[in-house]
Amino acid sequence: MDNNNSFRLFENVLTRNSTIKYFNILKFINNSWNLIANRTANTKENLETEKNLVSSFSGLIASLLTVFIIGWGATLAVDGQISVGALIGANILAARALMPINRLVLLQDQLSRMEDSYNELNKFSSYASEKSEGREIQDLKGKIVLEDAFFQYPEQKNPIFESLNLTVNPGELAVIVGNNGSGKSTLIKALSGILDFTRGRFFLDEIEVGQLAEKWYRRNLIYSPQEPKFVDGTIRDNLIGDKKMEQDQFVKILTDTNLINFINSDKNGINKILDSSDDQLPLGIRKRMALARGMINNGKLVYLDEPTEGLDNEGKKSVHNIIKNFKNEKKSLVIATNDQEIIDISDILVDLNSKPKPLVVKQKK
Helix, strand or coil, X not given: CHHHHHHHHHHHHHHCXXXXXXXXXXXHHHHHXXXXXXXXXXXXXXXXXXXXXXXXXXXXXXXXXXXXXXXXXXXXXXXXXXXXXXHHHHHHHHHHHHHHXXXXXXXXXXXXXXXHHHHHHHHHHCCCCCCCCCECCCCCCCCEEXXXXXXXXXXXXXXXXEEEEEEECCCCEEEEECCCCCCHHHXXXXXXXXXXCCEEEEEECCEEHHHECXXXXXXXXXEECCCCCCCCEEHHHHHHCCCCCCHHHHHHHHHHXXXXXXXXXXXXXXXXXXXXXXXXXCHHHHHHHHHHHHHCCCCCEEEEECCCCCCCHHHHHHHHHHHXXXXXXXXEEEEECCCHHHHXXXXXXXXCCCCCCCEEEECCC
16 A cells, blocks of 8 residues: 555656645655655565565475475386486476576566666656745835747747737736637746746846746745646645645635635545545636635735636636736736636736737727
8 A cells, every 4th residue: 555655656746746846735745755654664574574474485385396306206216217316406407497487577577667667767857956046036016027038849840929028017917818729828837937938038026037046936926727736635735735824814715716615515624635646626626726726825926827717607706806806916917818807807918829929918998
């Protein structure tokens, strides 16, 4: 069981690394790993006992084989059908005949595990190291500026966008619109720091974002991806992670995102276990959980990717109210959506259907 849990945990780290990093779930992952390691250490003695038992059993089989060969061979030797030397040789060969078979089985298992481990380590080593140093803005206002921003995936011939100039002041909402595949999620990920702009300059309060400490920058984000990912653990672990929060604040966020009834409907409440290996929750619930998880930070910068996708009318209304509150709180918002109600309250429209240079339009109020 612990071996399976350790593989699941490692799989979480490999496939949910952005989720763990951006939503401060590292402490929970560390605690889970330590628990598995302690359990493994506690069973080591039992495993050694089993190993000795298997070794003794193998020795017993070899001894029985020797007795059989000598007994049967002695009868043949008395009858003159084989010599004593042949009998001794047969006994030695029989014992050695078992050795390659046992070694082959063990070797195949070791080689299989070695290949799996090598592949997993290659995946893990491909992740870029996080910059641990950088500046912090003490009195963050939240002015976002993009100058001549350009993004192109290495394997693609044409850029997703180029020459993008955008300014979002505190209290303003910029909405990114476009067809599927136009690059809405790419732009949100680049703003969030998950992807790097290929070219161009990105400023926050007139300081280049590349100069800022990455952890500090993430602490000031309210970020919700288009495809929410969660790790093996409780709802509380996934939403709050390593952060400290007052109970009444947490309940307010659950209420604002219209999650409180869903939480209360389960006997385990916020201790309900989530399984990352399947999508056990409806898309609408996962989207609201992702938004609630982002709101835990209470950051000045809001980056949302299709926040109303998969929601019913009641859920959409909750998200619309949250966005209006963000604007009133003078947060800087960039939202990728084709939701007309969100577009109607926007200050800036970024149309990624316009290629290669997006069309940026200031909305008239």
